[in-house]
Every structure is written in C-alpha cells, then in structure tokens.
Amino acid sequence: MDISRTGPYELRVEQQGAMRVPGVVYATRELLSDAGQSLEQVRNVATLPGIVLASYAMPDIHWGYGFPIGGVAATDPAQGGVVSPGGVGFDISCGVRLLAADLSAEELAPALGRLMDALDPVVPRGMTRGAVWDLHEPGELRRILVAGSRHAVERGHGDQRDLDRCEDGGAVDGADPGQVSERALERGLHQVGSLGSGNHFLEVQRVDAVYDTEVAEAFGLRPGQVCVMIHCGSRGLGHQICTDHVRRMEQRMPHHGITVPDRQLACAPVDSPEGRAYLGAMAAAANYGRANRQLLADAARRVFAQLLGAGLELVYDISHNLAKLERHEVDGATRLLCVHRKGATRALPPGHPDLPADLRGHGQPVLIPGTMGTASYVLTGIPGGRAFHSTCHGAGRTQSRHQAARGVSGRELRDRLEAEGIAVRPSSWRGLAEEHPGAYKDVDAVVEAGEGAGLCRRVVRLTPLGVVKG
C-alpha cells in the first residue's frame, strides 16, 4: 500500500490496482493502533462499483466486518453504485439519544443512588432478557418498522418534540417490512425497548465543559446540567436482516458481474432487486432502533418525573450505522448518492434543510458516546464538512473482548468506578469487564482529531454520574 501522511490529522492511501478512488483517513499516528488492518479495509472499500471521491475513515477507525468501523463511502446509483450491508454493520441503526434534564448535578447529588436503583429494574438489557414491550403478533411490529418512534409517540410514549428532534422526524422513509424475514421478525417481537449488551448503555451524565456557549444553549445544554444518554441499536432484528441480505447478495454478485477483494464486502447495485430489498429492510431496522430508543427514553422519563419531579427534553437522536440516499455536491454538480456510514456520524452544517427549524442556524447535534467511566461529547457539523458531512462515532476498541476481560474483573472495575463517584448498575460482571475503558481508544483524542481534521466542532463534554450497563 502506498500511504502518505498529508497532515497531522490526515492520511492518504494512493489509488492502486483495483481501487477506483483513493483512501482518505482522518487520524493521528497514535489513533491508528491496529497495524494497518483497517487501512487495508479502507483500500478494499475503494474498489466498490460507483464509489465517489474517496473511501474515507474517521479518527476512531478500527477493524470491522468488511468495511472498517469508522468508514464512510458514498456511491452513485446512476453510475452503477452499490449498497453493501458491511458498510452499515450488523447493528443496523445503532445510535445515540441525548436528553437534557431541568436539574443540576448539585441538585441531583443526594438522590443519585436512589435514581440509579430506580432506573436499574426499568431498563431491560443483556443478551436476551426482556424488553419494555413484549409483542405477540407481528402487526404492531410491522407498524414500528414503518413508523419508528412515531408509533411509540402515537401510543403515548413521547411527544411531538421527540419526533422533531429525531433524525428524519422519527422515521426514515422507504422501510419495507416485506423484505424482513420471518426469523428477523420473530427476533424483533420481544426486544422493543431494550439496550442489548456490549458497549450499549443508559448513562446519567453531567455537562462538564462547554466549548461554545451559544450553540450549547441552542441545543438546550448548560454547565452542570444533568443529561441522560442512551446508546443502543436494533438488537437481533437488525442482526438477522444483515445476515439474510449479505447471504443473498453473495449469491447474486456473479449475476451483476461484481467482484470484491473481500467476501465481507458483499454488495449489489442500489438499483437492483437485491439492493432495493436490503435498503427497504435496513430502513425498517432503522425505525426499530428509533422506537427502541424512544421507549427507553420514556422509561427514564417516568423515573425522573416520579422520583425527582424533573423533566427530560430530547436534544437529538442520531444513528452512526446507516446508509442513506442523500444529495451532495460533487465537482460542482448535485448528485443523489448512497452514503454508507459505519461507526461514523452524520454531521450536518448550519443552514442545512434537513435540520429542525430551531437548530437550523447552529448545525446538527452530533452525539458521541464515550466508554464506560469516560467522557461523552456533543459536537456539531461545520460548513464545508468533509466526507459527505460525517465525523467519528465514539472511542473505538483497541482490545478484543477476550483481552479486555483478562485485564480486570467486573467487581474490581465496579469498585474502581464507584470510588470515582460513578454509580454502576451492571447486567453481568463479565460484560462489565469486557467494556473497561482501557480496552478503548481515548475518546478525548478521537474528538480532538475530528475537530483538527475539519470534520466537526466540539460543543459540550459530558461526564458520567451513573451507568446502567447493557
């Protein structure tokens, strides 16, 4: 590979062999910790039919299924551009929702333990156990797949503002439940309103630093304020959809005359039966993910209201695992592109028409979940943002789950966090150990690189007061 550093926060992978475009990686030397495996994936993505401008990677790049996590690639359907499930990931529409409480950390302090004890039993989590909704017939599930958090709000679990402040108004267009397999539907029935496991969490946080007071105020955030951050995805339903459609595309690639350097890059033209089928199913999983976060937010709201008499206003809800059809200007012409973001977050600039009216002057809130026990961030998109208005999505792993669990016991980690004043309500000791902060990159360095690279701007830093761990 011909790799050159083009700036403190930028690498270029020159176009070679089957690559159709170069690779552009926004990261410091320190952040590239996995010995070039993920750079090979950047190069492989650059071979996809119809790819436009470059195969991009964000500062939290690490090795993933097919695409690197932190990968961004846009293809042009009018030029044979493909969609690849590996460019979205197994956890379709994994994302983050941030709510701001009308309460300061000082006011909360005496009640923090009681708050965490009250959240513990009402936030379903772990691999298989329980959910806010346990559906028994697929009719309501199909409604969720089409209407996303709009359905939860129609059932009384939220209000219009929740929809206004959610990406795509609470539901993405084009969902096609007919492309969701029976098995995926079965898996989805009993998991609506659940965190899952791994790096998913519900945290009670405090606004620790404000970098831009005007934008923070527009987002509804002030120093010392209590927030709730929810990080989760589309559970077994999204996983099954990815599995089903990768298999189907693998079988059909010869028919489309597509070859890829890694079978995990299975893909199909956006304008093909397989491409449309995947995008319809993917949109359904995206809506499931939003309904999931809406119900968990509603559960947290009930606890805050009952115990503290405090409200929780939605700041924003944004996915970091999704492909979307978006209009972008390329070489002076506006084109409709299929933008894959896998472990990368959309970051719309001020003035963008897709932003809610009350945020339009300030840019999109970009929500970055940290690792348990470390900071999280709110960023915003900037004019001229690179990589089709995208930025990082979080810290990014440096150790495997197995490695991480060897380093520390769950109980030891809980004690360490509690000693730092962070209340922890785990779902399993093993799961807790796998998520210890040392297994991840430094989220502060990731965010600094994102700003340095011209992808986004910092607005607010949040630190954890209590963690309900998936």
Added chain:
DNA sequence: ATGTCC
C-alpha cells in the same frame, strides 16, 4: 453488535 455456530 449478535439466542457470541443451523
């Protein structure tokens, strides 16, 4: 991430 291998 994931009923961590139909």
